[in-house]
Amino acid sequence: MIWAVIPAAGRGQRFGGPTPKQYLHAAGKPLIEHALNALLAHPRVAGAMVALSPGDALWPGWSRLQDKPVLRCVGGGERADSVLAALRALPDEVGDEALVLVHDAARPNLRRGDIDLLIAAAETCADGAILGAPLRDTLKRAADGRIAATEPRDGLWRAFTPQAFRRGALTTALDAAAQAGVIVTDEASAMERMGAKPHLVEGREDNLKVTTPADLALAEYLLGKA
Numbered sequence: 001m002i003w004a005v006i007p008a009a010g011r012g013q014r015f016g017g018p019t020p021k022q023y024l025h026a027a028g029k030p031l032i033e034h035a036l037n038a039l040l041a042h043p044r045v046a047g048a049m050v051a052l053s054p055g056d057a058l059w060p061g062w063s064r065l066q067d068k069p070v071l072r073c074v075g076g077g078e079r080a081d082s083v084l085a086a087l088r089a090l091p092d093e094v095g096d097e098a099l100v101l102v103h104d105a106a107r108p109n110l111r112r113g114d115i116d117l118l119i120a121a122a123e124t125c126a127d128g129a130i131l132g133a134p135l136r137d138t139l140k141r142a143a144d145g146r147i148a149a150t151e152p153r154d155g156l157w158r159a160f161t162p163q164a165f166r167r168g169a170l171t172t173a174l175d176a177a178a179q180a181g182v183i184v185t186d187e188a189s190a191m192e193r194m195g196a197k198p199h200l201v202e203g204r205e206d207n208l209k210v211t212t213p214a215d216l217a218l219a220e221y222l223l224g225k226a
């Protein structure tokens with residue numbers, strides 16, 4: 001049994017504007033609906049737990065999508081807090097060894113083939129797996145708007161989501177990071193702190209996270225073509 005965990009309690013400060021970006025529309029639907037549909041359409045995914053901000057008045061009230069359960073909980077101050085809250089809120093039938101796919105509500109252009117690759121990798125490895133892609137640009141370190149240095153990029157990847165881990169191990173890892181006062185920006189970082197070496201699965205470069213208005217325009221184009 002595989003469940004999706006969707007952190008959707010962010011405020012979209014880098015995007016700006018009054019509407020949290022997960023509720024902005026692209027190709028006629030909110031970003032969060034594209035993300036949920038992509039995961040719940042997969043035959044191995046049984047349901048989704050969505051972490052919402054306490055004051056979220058825009059949640060459309062879905063209890064089912066793609067004929068699968070959509071549950072919700074209250075997220076936290078950081079993305080990692082929201083993911084931990086969602087893991088803890090999952091139904092008891094989702095055991096510690098069950099695989100969970102953690103995916104940003106702000107990544108609407110997730111495709112079936114990437115989910116297939118991720119599940120295949122995560123099911124063969126106790127350390128889990130994440131989607132990502134190798135860096136293909138030269139990296140510059142900035143200082144006061146000027147190039148301060150060129151950073152080596154060999155072996156560097158960009159981490160995407162979904163990130164796939166066993167419910168129990170990820171809950172323990174995120175809780176350990178929180179207890180240590182360490183803010184992790186993805187699930188793999190928490191697992192790495194515990195000594196795990198998750199698989200890197202090369203995924204589509206168009207699995208973008210909508211962070212700024214320019215990203216939304218690109219998402220509109222990509223989803224309109226899908």
Ligand SMILES: Nc1ccn([C@@H]2O[C@H](COP(=O)(O)OP(=O)(O)OP(=O)(O)O)[C@@H](O)[C@H]2O)c(=O)n1
Nearest residue numbers: 007008009010011012013014077078082105106
């Ligand atoms: N406390 C938080 C912060 C973020 N998220 C979610 O984590 C995903 C990725 O985070 P990000 O792109 O940073 O979203 P925001 O935090 O909303 O953006 P910003 O940092 O610009 O405010 C988003 O789906 C966001 O809703 C969350 O569930 N809980």
Ligand SMILES: C[C@](O)(CO)[C@H](O)COP(=O)(O)O
Nearest residue numbers: 079104159160161185186209
């Ligand atoms: C989880 C993530 O999307 C992987 O790249 C990223 O770390 C989220 O970062 P954000 O600053 O919370 O958007």
